[in-house]
Amino acid sequence: MSGWRVTVDTGRCSGIGLCEALAPGTLEVGEDGHVHALTDGFDQSLLEQVEEAVRSCPTQSLSIERMQTE
Template identity: 45%
Template sequence: MKCVTVDFDKCTGLGICESLAPDFFEVNDDGELLVLKEEISDDELQEVEEAVNGCPTEALKIVSL
């Protein structure tokens, strides 16, 4: 099973991940990133990979559990 993780020390809430994978990420009014779900199905993998690659602070990772 694959999951997405966020390094909140790096994340600054730029939100690119939200635009690429809105089912997984949302930035709140305070500019903080909320993770809406962690588990990634096979059909969702590509969009989450794009979000990982699109993060300017390299805060996102996909891990296999």
């Protein structure tokens, strides 16, 4: 089985929250003003939403990596 993980470069993140709006339940702006992933990974059903969030990030703080799970 495979899945994906979204990572956030908190040094670049401005906490605008566009990604949270595009991928609710996957990304969230925390109290520290930075976006955080809400899960360790996500499956195919959320990939399109998260890809849109990554493409739309004005500070280019997000990336997706494919991971192998057992």
